[in-house]
Amino acid sequence: MHVKMSFHACLFISCFLIVPLQASVLTLLAIAVDRCLRVCIPFRYKSTVTKKRSWIIAAVCWMLAFMLGFLPMFGWYNHDTLAQHNSTSIDCEFVAVISISYLVHFIFEGCFLPPLAVMTALYYYVFYKIRRQSRGALGETGPYTQKEQKLASSLVLVLALFAVCWLPLHIIQSIMFYNHSVYVPSIALYSGILLSHANSAVNPVVYAYKVPKMKREYMRIWRRITGREQTMDINIRTAASNTIDSHDGREHVKISPNVGDSDMNGI
DSSP: OOOEEOHHHHHHHHHHHHHHHHHHHHHHHHHHHHHHHHHHSTTTHHHHSOHHHHHHHHHHHHHHHHHHHTGGGGTOBOHHHHHHHTTSOEEOOHHHHBOHHIIIIIIITTTTHHHHHHHHHHHHHHHHHHHHHSBOTTSOBOHHHHHHHHHHHHHHHHHHHHHHHHHHHHHHHHHHHHOTTSOOOHHHHHHHHHHHHHHHHHHHHHHHHHOHHHHHHHHHHHHHHHTHHHHHHHHHHHHHHTEEEOTTSOEEEOOOTTOOHHHHHTO
């Protein structure tokens, strides 16, 4: 069932759907640059990549994502649909208001493929650098390089899943744009759309299983939601208050002063 609304209202809503894709590409690119800096300047990394600068980069990524995503509002939309319906209401569909030339030329060829190529080159250089640094004098891999290699492998997996989930939809749109004689079944188009949206559900699972720090944060949030974290804190405090260390190094149980007299008399 389609929703009836004005052309520009539908266009405004459709632009919101493009913003997360642009934010994902820019964020993954920023992470790739971060990993490259981590390997190239390990001693100056913490002073260069500060928390404040990280927040600024994240804000810039989202600002650029909104600018790129809302570009159709400034004229790069489907003029044929607007000419047919003029100011009347239309059945709001993404492909009815967003120009396919914008999706292919700008989003795919301009904002997707170049960052993907840059990220691939950066991670290739990261692994090349880690491989050179990972062998010491005795031919043993150091713990620092092992940690960096494991984290880089996890991020490459995230990047690969992102490409696999989004490339089919972009390829289908390119086929529809460059070769009008080729018939693309609706089920293929909708499968590509579903696969692209599935990427958002896959990423948290990958982070939880491949990045230990994020796994610990997920578990902490889950315990807080279920109330287990508070219960664990109470149990730890209770155990600490009921156990004291004596001078001989042995632990002794401290009897609570709230014990009733009747209980003591019955002993």
